[in-house]
Amino acid sequence: MQVPAFFEYQRATSVEHVVALLERFGPEARIVAGGHSLIPMMKLRLAQPELLVDVNDLHELSGVSVVDGQLRIGALTRHAELLASAVAGEHFPILHDAERVIADPVVRNRGTVGGSVCQADPSEDLSGVFTALRTVAVVRGPDGERTVPMREFFRGPYETAVAPAEILVELRVPLRPGAGSAYVKVDRRAGDWAVAAAGAVVSLGPGRVVTEVGIGLTAVGDADFTAVEAEDLLRGEVADEDAFAAAGAAASAHCRPVADQRGPVDYKRHLAGELTVRALRAAAARAHDGTT
Amino acid sequence: MTGTVGGCAGPGFGSVPRKEDGRFVRGRGRFVDDIALPGMLHGAVLRSPYAHARIVSVDTTAAESHPKVRAVITGETLAARDMAWMPTFSHDVAAVLATDKVRYQGQEVAFVVAEDRYAARDALALIEVEYEPLAPVVDARRSLDADAPVIRDDLDGRTGPDGRGNHVFDWETGDEAATGVQFARAAHVSACDLVYPRVHPAPLETCGTVADYDRISGKLTVHATAQAPHAHRMLYSRIAGIPEHHIRIIAPDIGGGFGNKVGMYPGYLCAVVGSIMTGAPVKWVEDRSENLMSTSFARDFHMHGEIAADADGRILAIRVSVLADHGAFNATAQPSKFPAGFFGVFTGSYDIAAAHCRVTGVYTNKAPGGVAYACSFRVTEAVYLVERLVDVLARDTGRDPAELRMANLLTPDRFPFRSATGWEYDSGDYPRALRTALEMADYPALRAEQKERRAAYERTGAGTLTGIGMSVFTEAVGAGPRRLMDIMGLGMADGAELRVHPTGTAVLRLSCMSQGQGHETTFAQIVSHELGLPIDAVQVVQGDTDNTPFGLGTYGSRSTPVSGAAASVAASKVREQARQVAAVLLEVAADDLRWDVGTGTADGGNFAVAGVPGISVTLREIALAAHGGLDLPDGVDGQLTASTVYNPPNLTFPFGAYVCVVDVDPGTGEVDVRRFVAVDDCGVRINPMIVEGQIHGGLADGVGMALMELVAFDDDGNHLSASFMDYLLPTAMECPAWELAATVTPSPHHPLGAKGVGESATVGSPPAVVNAVLDAINVRHADMPLTPAHVWRALQGRPIRPDIAIR
Numbered sequence A: 001m002q003v004p005a006f007f008e009y010q011r012a013t014s015v016e017h018v019v020a021l022l023e024r025f026g027p028e029a030r031i032v033a034g035g036h037s038l039i040p041m042m043k044l045r046l047a048q049p050e051l052l053v054d055v056n057d058l059h060e061l062s063g064v065s066v067v068d069g070q071l072r073i074g075a076l077t078r079h080a081e082l083l084a085s086a087v088a089g090e091h092f093p094i095l096h097d098a099e100r101v102i103a104d105p106v107v108r109n110r111g112t113v114g115g116s117v118c119q120a121d122p123s124e125d126l127s128g129v130f131t132a133l134r135t136v137a138v139v140r141g142p143d144g145e146r147t148v149p150m151r152e153f154f155r156g157p158y159e160t161a162v163a164p165a166e167i168l169v170e171l172r173v174p175l176r177p178g179a180g181s182a183y184v185k186v187d188r189r190a191g192d193w194a195v196a197a198a199g200a201v202v203s204l205g206p207g208r209v210v211t212e213v214g215i216g217l218t219a220v221g222d223a224d225f226t227a228v229e230a231e232d233l234l235r236g237e238v239a240d241e242d243a244f245a246a247a248g249a250a251a252s253a254h255c256r257p258v259a260d261q262r263g264p265v266d267y268k269r270h271l272a273g274e275l276t277v278r279a280l281r282a283a284a285a286r287a288h289d290g291t292t
Numbered sequence B: 001m002t003g004t005v006g007g008c009a010g011p012g013f014g015s016v017p018r019k020e021d022g023r024f025v026r027g028r029g030r031f032v033d034d035i036a037l038p039g040m041l042h043g044a045v046l047r048s049p050y051a052h053a054r055i056v057s058v059d060t061t062a063a064e065s066h067p068k069v070r071a072v073i074t075g076e077t078l079a080a081r082d083m084a085w086m087p088t089f090s091h092d093v094a095a096v097l098a099t100d101k102v103r104y105q106g107q108e109v110a111f112v113v114a115e116d117r118y119a120a121r122d123a124l125a126l127i128e129v130e131y132e133p134l135a136p137v138v139d140a141r142r143s144l145d146a147d148a149p150v151i152r153d154d155l156d157g158r159t160g161p162d163g164r165g166n167h168v169f170d171w172e173t174g175d176e177a178a179t180g181v182q183f184a185r186a187a188h189v190s191a192c193d194l195v196y197p198r199v200h201p202a203p204l205e206t207c208g209t210v211a212d213y214d215r216i217s218g219k220l221t222v223h224a225t226a227q228a229p230h231a232h233r234m235l236y237s238r239i240a241g242i243p244e245h246h247i248r249i250i251a252p253d254i255g256g257g258f259g260n261k262v263g264m265y266p267g268y269l270c271a272v273v274g275s276i277m278t279g280a281p282v283k284w285v286e287d288r289s290e291n292l293m294s295t296s297f298a299r300d301f302h303m304h305g306e307i308a309a310d311a312d313g314r315i316l317a318i319r320v321s322v323l324a325d326h327g328a329f330n331a332t333a334q335p336s337k338f339p340a341g342f343f344g345v346f347t348g349s350y351d352i353a354a355a356h357c358r359v360t361g362v363y364t365n366k367a368p369g370g371v372a373y374a375c376s377f378r379v380t381e382a383v384y385l386v387e388r389l390v391d392v393l394a395r396d397t398g399r400d401p402a403e404l405r406m407a408n409l410l411t412p413d414r415f416p417f418r419s420a421t422g423w424e425y426d427s428g429d430y431p432r433a434l435r436t437a438l439e440m441a442d443y444p445a446l447r448a449e450q451k452e453r454r455a456a457y458e459r460t461g462a463g464t465l466t467g468i469g470m471s472v473f474t475e476a477v478g479a480g481p482r483r484l485m486d487i488m489g490l491g492m493a494d495g496a497e498l499r500v501h502p503t504g505t506a507v508l509r510l511s512c513m514s515q516g517q518g519h520e521t522t523f524a525q526i527v528s529h530e531l532g533l534p535i536d537a538v539q540v541v542q543g544d545t546d547n548t549p550f551g552l553g554t555y556g557s558r559s560t561p562v563s564g565a566a567a568s569v570a571a572s573k574v575r576e577q578a579r580q581v582a583a584v585l586l587e588v589a590a591d592d593l594r595w596d597v598g599t600g601t602a603d604g605g606n607f608a609v610a611g612v613p614g615i616s617v618t619l620r621e622i623a624l625a626a627h628g629g630l631d632l633p634d635g636v637d638g639q640l641t642a643s644t645v646y647n648p649p650n651l652t653f654p655f656g657a658y659v660c661v662v663d664v665d666p667g668t669g670e671v672d673v674r675r676f677v678a679v680d681d682c683g684v685r686i687n688p689m690i691v692e693g694q695i696h697g698g699l700a701d702g703v704g705m706a707l708m709e710l711v712a713f714d715d716d717g718n719h720l721s722a723s724f725m726d727y728l729l730p731t732a733m734e735c736p737a738w739e740l741a742a743t744v745t746p747s748p749h750h751p752l753g754a755k756g757v758g759e760s761a762t763v764g765s766p767p768a769v770v771n772a773v774l775d776a777i778n779v780r781h782a783d784m785p786l787t788p789a790h791v792w793r794a795l796q797g798r799p800i801r802p803d804i805a806i807r
């Protein structure tokens, strides 16, 4: 049986308590949320933290609500809660599209939104979703609270802007009335990590001209999970098949997938384009251009 | 949907709930890992990080000084006991703990015994092994190259002719000359290279043991995940030098086996040695990665097949050559005279005049195994080969695959049928099975829909493509006749012992061992059927060598064909004994008694005097009398008990016809299995519900193998499928609602007319799924697993080779 190495364990009673523990124990301390990424790594002894700080009692960190024109998602919100949240689905169907294809119900019942983005796995679905949505991360540490735009959050595989003594407390997604959004993923089996996936958020003006667009890519080697070139191409264009195809081609050209057992590079590159087109198509279909 | 099930009337048979499920659904099953003996210690295995390396040194000093470590076992420790190597099931030896070299990643190097499982794992990190890495042989097709590194230098060049260092065996079957004649006169020949890639049985419960050696009595008790407890006892005795009567193997509940738990693994033996060294029981249970990396894999057949037909589409002959990757040790678990298992049945369900096949086995730097995962000793590979070849032939000659099959299927009047490779098929009605399946699927409507979808796709560039695939398979199970089939010299006949207690309930003792198949129910039903007792009145004992008769165990779908027949024979012996007792009781001649099996009440069946209404005696009354003071004639024993050893006269040959419908998204390569129609004929069905459960599982296996399951290695021999994130098993999401039907063609030589069914669907379904996907994308051939990437690349005309890492 796989068993982790020795570690100490503390149940945090407040965010301040978390920060104090992290400060005291240094980089060998780790937050545990749902544990669905961290504990498997500990069992394989790829991670051997000396202290686990359990944040599962910090109910103030969970929940989904709209405050001041922003959708706020607490870091401890479970995948299942986000999937069940009507307000999230109403404003950003992309969140439900993605949550429906993340892992399985058992994992979704425990795994958290914060844990997902802090894990910074190159195949994490929510990473591409939140970069597409231009989300802002709220982080608290010894020096108080600061915000980090999601597009600056990821520092490479398994590395984020959250410092060792900091905790992610919330994600804030600016509401965009009329915008449409969608997420599409190819996997080898239900519950499998993405071979590739794309998320899109599209705002349309009169004449179905794209006024703003966010495109997130997962599992194709974009360190910041964003297809910036495709976004730039699309902004100001009429949202039609030609424009989507051009954006897809740009996403495909600029991604940097690596071959693994999920597929060779040419296939993943193809998927980056194909899925970008499909995500844009679905997002635009859900968008209102304000004229009707 | 289920077709009507024919077979036997009377009590016993039918879809009754499984007796064992009461404890399983309550979480009260008792598996090896549930066992905790007083003072029990815990073992952990140190494994090789390299696929091929010389061991320079192993330093266990630091591990031994860990405060909770009680013993550290290395290859040297075992060598001192002459246990560093063990015999395999296939005339080879395998390392228990490596002494000279490691030959695959994950191979066992050392074993730690500690007070708890955490300490055991911690101590593994304290063992220092110095390796000198060697070039590995990963690609089986390069294994016989002159410059290929020799893996088995321990065999002193005994491995092969012409200095082919990694050669294991050459084997052939069929008539090469006659096959050549048919090919020469053929109007058409289709050839195809196909890989049946390496997969893994992946039972949800991994392998494990609790070994308990009693220093005072000298007795060893082994609680283990063993599909073949009696064969294991003999192996422990031979390897560890403990007399066989001092060894007791107890297989508790087993959480899936699929052939993975037939073999002997180093962890089992190290736990035994650990118990001998420490005087305490030692538990060892593999983790998932260890199971996937080191225990018996399945398949890994590289096949080149050719099929010849005349101008009318009559199949004349099949010719095959196979390269079989056996890994680092030849440890295939199969009848020892069959180095390629029962692959020789590759002529399938067709009337084929001539066939020939040549198989070469090779060593590579991968885990040993090859025969597992419900393969019926490689019938899986055979069925995949012939069912793919027939589809390729249909495509190449512009014929409909259903019509081509129908025109070539063996007809019922041909049975018993002797195949071109010498197998005697017992019974079958193949056209009826295929007709039933095609009707259930509404084949013409499906073809019409397929056409429409393709036209729409070609018009718009969007949408999905539909594919229809089928397979008509013939299985060969129930090994087997003792004179032909043995494992390590042990003939494949199985015992059964039945005793009816004084109060008329019974106990049946079996040599086979359920891993989830429901033996406690099916075998009680057999006794009920023979004696008229209620199913609940029959206790079934299995898995304990001290309390069961000798036999070879459960794998190769052999339990019902062999042990089921044994149970039936033992029960009829008891019935005949009861007749003698009844004759004394009723003061008539035994021949004047007529047996009435009754309705399954606690009285059991009864014997009545022919022609004298109203005079009869029930089995329950007979049982009491047989244990009482009744004066019995010479030659009639008191009590009511019988035993038998059943030596099957032949294999049984279940069969079936499957139709699979898929939708493929050409833009992504994703496959959706929309429908699966399965018509199975396994002869008489004792418990149709259990049979259908076996079929459901096998169909899911087929979807898994066809679409996602794969054990792959990179160039350095690193195992790329060592977790369930990388080795994908299908889920309910990938499986359609199975559409099942049954036909019943009894086996003429089995006492109940039953055939085995445990592996039918695993054997029959992969080609149906693959044929459907390739039909959808209009591609002649691409290898499993048809993951989205494989499908997309096949559509680009550049299929991916599955047996090596994707680059």
Ligand SMILES: Cc1cc2nc3c(=O)[nH]c(=O)nc-3n(C[C@H](O)[C@H](O)[C@H](O)COP(=O)(O)OP(=O)(O)OC[C@H]3O[C@@H](n4cnc5c(N)ncnc54)[C@H](O)[C@@H]3O)c2cc1C
Binding pocket: A030, A031, A032, A033, A034, A035, A036, A037, A038, A039, A075, A076, A101, A102, A103, A104, A107, A110, A111, A112, A113, A114, A115, A116, A117, A118, A119, A123, A124, A125, A126, A162, A166, A167, A168, A169, A191, A192, A193, A194
């Ligand atoms: C079988 C399986 C399948 C999966 N499939 C998918 C999939 O298809 N797609 C997908 O996207 N994901 C998938 N996942 C991952 C799943 O979504 C995980 O739950 C998620 O990645 C981690 O969330 P968690 O709450 O469990 O984090 P944990 O494992 O508790 O933590 C992960 C990391 O984040 C850190 N962390 C957690 N919370 C915070 C915080 N508030 N502030 C700072 N650091 C924090 C931890 O210290 C740790 O380093 C799968 C997981 C499993 C087990």
